[in-house]
Amino acid sequence: MKIEIDKKSGFCWGVVKAIEATDKELEKTGQIYSLGQIVHNKEEITRLENKGMVTIDHDGFRSMKNKTVLFRAHGESPESYITAKQNGHKIIDATCPVVLRLQQKVKRAFKKMQEINGQLVIFGKAGHAEVIGLLGQTEGKGILIEGDSDLDKLDYSRPIETFSQTTMNVDKIKHLIDEIKKRIKDPSLFKTNNTTCRQVSDRFAHLRSFSKNYDVIVFVGGKNSSNSKMLYEECKQNNPNSFFISNPEELKKEWFADTVEKVGICGGTSTPFWLMENVAKAIPEL
Numbered sequence: 001m002k003i004e005i006d007k008k009s010g011f012c013w014g015v016v017k018a019i020e021a022t023d024k025e026l027e028k029t030g031q032i033y034s035l036g037q038i039v040h041n042k043e044e045i046t047r048l049e050n051k052g053m054v055t056i057d058h059d060g061f062r063s064m065k066n067k068t069v070l071f072r073a074h075g076e077s078p079e080s081y082i083t084a085k086q087n088g089h090k091i092i093d094a095t096c097p098v099v100l101r102l103q104q105k106v107k108r109a110f111k112k113m114q115e116i117n118g119q120l121v122i123f124g125k126a127g128h129a130e131v132i133g134l135l136g137q138t139e140g141k142g143i144l145i146e147g148d149s150d151l152d153k154l155d156y157s158r159p160i161e162t163f164s165q166t167t168m169n170v171d172k173i174k175h176l177i178d179e180i181k182k183r184i185k186d187p188s189l190f191k192t193n194n195t196t197c198r199q200v201s202d203r204f205a206h207l208r209s210f211s212k213n214y215d216v217i218v219f220v221g222g223k224n225s226s227n228s229k230m231l232y233e234e235c236k237q238n239n240p241n242s243f244f245i246s247n248p249e250e251l252k253k254e255w256f257a258d259t260v261e262k263v264g265i266c267g268g269t270s271t272p273f274w275l276m277e278n279v280a281k282a283i284p285e286l
Helices: 013-029 042-051 058-063 078-086 097-115 129-136 148-153 170-183 198-213 226-238 273-285
Strands: 002-005 032-035 053-056 068-071 090-093 119-123 143-145 160-164 190-192 216-220 242-245 262-267
Touching (some): 013 042, 013 097, 032 058, 078 129, 097 129, 097 160, 148 170
Parallel strands (some): 002 262, 160 190, 216 262
16 A cells, blocks of 8 residues: 655644744743644644643733743734733744734725725634734724625625635635625725735645545544645545544544555644654554
8 A cells, every 4th residue: 555645735834933933942941831722733732732832812811921922823913912011921923924914914904994984804714813813903893704694794885805814715715705796886995805825725726636646535634723624625525535634543444445555645734744644654554
C-alpha cells in the first residue's frame, strides 16, 4: 500500500508565525497565556500546554494583571488592546498579517460608511475569533451575514460594502454577493472587497484534485476547526472514500481493504504536519 502526505497541507503561515512565537517565549520563560485557542487542533494545543502555555478566555484576560499574553493569528478587537494596557500585560501579537490588513481596511471603510449612512457587512461565521475581531473595528455596528437567512438584515435602499472572513468558502461568498446584487435598488451603492486568504482559498482547488488520485483519503483536522470541516467536505465530494480523523487512534482498519493501493493524507490550515506524519506511520500498523 502506498501512503502519501499532501505537501501543501498543514499550518498556514499565519499559524506558523503564532506557533513559533509561542515556542520561543516558552523556551525563554516557560510560560505564556494564549487568549483563546492558539489553533483549532487539540493535539497541538496539548503539546504547547505541556511546555507551559495556558489557554485563557476574555474574562480571565480581563481579571489577570501583568502577564505575557499571546494574541493569536485570528486577531483581536481594539478593546483587547485597551484591556492589555490597563492591566499591564505584555502582548505578543501574532495576528496574521493578512487579518491585520483586513482589520485596518474594515476600520477605514466603516468610517466612510458612517458618513454616507451606509452599511458595512462581514461575511463569516458567528462567534469565530476572526469575525469578532473584525466586528470590533466597527464599534459593534457591522452587520454579520452567515447565510441567506441573514440577508433580510440589510436595507437595500442604502449603500452597502462587504468584506469576508479570510477563511470563508469563496463559492458561498459569491452566492451571497449575487443575492445582494439582485436586491439592491441602485447597483452604484454596492461595493465588494475580495478579502479571502489566497493561501487558504487555493487549497480548495488543490484538494479537489488531490483527493481524486487515491483510493482512500484520510483527512486530519480539529473537530472544532471550521476550515478543516470545509476542506474535508471538498475531499468527500470528490472522493466518497474520504474519512475525517483528529488523531491516529481514530483510524479504522476496515477503511483499508485489500483492494486499496493508494492512500492520501491531508489536513487543514490548523493541522500540524507532525500529526499527519504520525497518521501515516499508524496506518501500516493496523
